[in-house]
Amino acid sequence: MEKMVTAGVILIGDELLSGRTQDTNLGTIAKFLEPLGVSIGEARIISDKAEIIRDTVKAFSDRFDYVFTTGGIGPTHDDITADCIAAAFDLGISERDDAIEALRERYSLEELNEARRRMARIPDGASLIKNPVSQAPGFQTNNVFTLAGVPQIMRGMLEDIPHRIKGGAMIFSINVTAEGIGEGDAAKGLAEIEKAHPGVSLGSYPFFNDALRGVNFVARGRDEDVLEKVEAALTSLIAQLNE
Template sequence: MEILKAGILVIGDEILSGRTHDTNSNFIAKKLNDSGISLEEIKVIKDQKTVIIKNIKSFKNKYNYVFTTGGIGPTHDDITAESISEALNLRYCFHDEAYRILENYYPKGEFNIGRKKMAKMPENAELIVNPMTVAPGFIIENIYVLPGVPEIMQKMFINVLQKIKTGTPKKTLTINTNLYESTISVDLEKIQKKYTECNIGSYPFFNYIKKTGGVNIVVSSWTLDDLSVISKEIENMISLLGGKSLIV
């Protein structure tokens, strides 16, 4: 079974300085997961040409889909489109349709150099229409270039997702228990070792006020159609250890 793989490049100094909390990668991650595309890596990098070029080159060869966010606005620090052109050895030039869309949008005489810049991208790029603030994103090879502003990025990403090849979502099942991770770890590992076609993840949670806690056990598989045998075994284990379980 061939699994489609993706990587996200979050481009922006403001994320690395902590000024902006990136929410785009979590949004994209969830949607990819629901679409049966395996997100392999998220990387937050600087607004620096050499860094962007290096990462674009590496990601485009590793993954079926590369999604970038940020750095496609009108200012001097928006260098994503230019850097991607260079990474792909493509001319960085005006996209006719993007130019027309932007020219029509701004009042006559106000289509300045900064605004024109948003129509520049690698030659032969395909536009990703921006239904909110006009300035488009673009697709070149397997790279999907999206803006950083979350509300706009989300709308554009959803449009992209409707057009690309997706897969069958990973089958997933979550079992919640009031037992601690360290109580179940030995037995849970035995179950994981028995069922190699699934991944069993264990995610503790704590309520510091109530002084309680527990674990969400996530069973997931790309290949199995039915996880109920495994979940029954886990529920049984929890019960034998004196805990409660709930499929959530």
């Protein structure tokens, strides 16, 4: 059996914790990783505090095959992610020519002030990740990918990631919707179906509309044939509950 390949995601920024900004990057990264056979094991939303960023990066780098960070690589005083990544791996950090070159595609020499040059400070030995939106690069340090927080830019940077990832077995999923059924009606049958199909994880997600309640069942696994059987079993469970 192929090895499970996992990723940890670290979303950095006080604005995510204050409720001012709604994160969408986690979902984007998850959907990007799925066809590569990488699943996300945990995500943390942390504040712009140097020690917490550093310690979280260190812990996640040990625990997961890959780590993604978003946020904190802009030009302002609260953009401290690059320094924290360097600290997590005991690396030096300095302004790099290749990063300045990337910035020069966007900024004139005059515009490239001290604040913007901060965006060219890269941990020693890291490889740059292209930013097709606003040029200031992300970077890869060991198994950690450091990306921008702005969703459009983050998405653009992901384009420069796939060749860096050694993925695992593809995970497939099927989805069956049961209208007019309560989660508690299906729970027993659901547990039986999961038990009968090892390697499949089965989730149930109740929904409530104005007039309607129902449950979405999602089965995930590596074997498409088994998932087909699970789909049939779910459909017959629903039919039975609706009798």
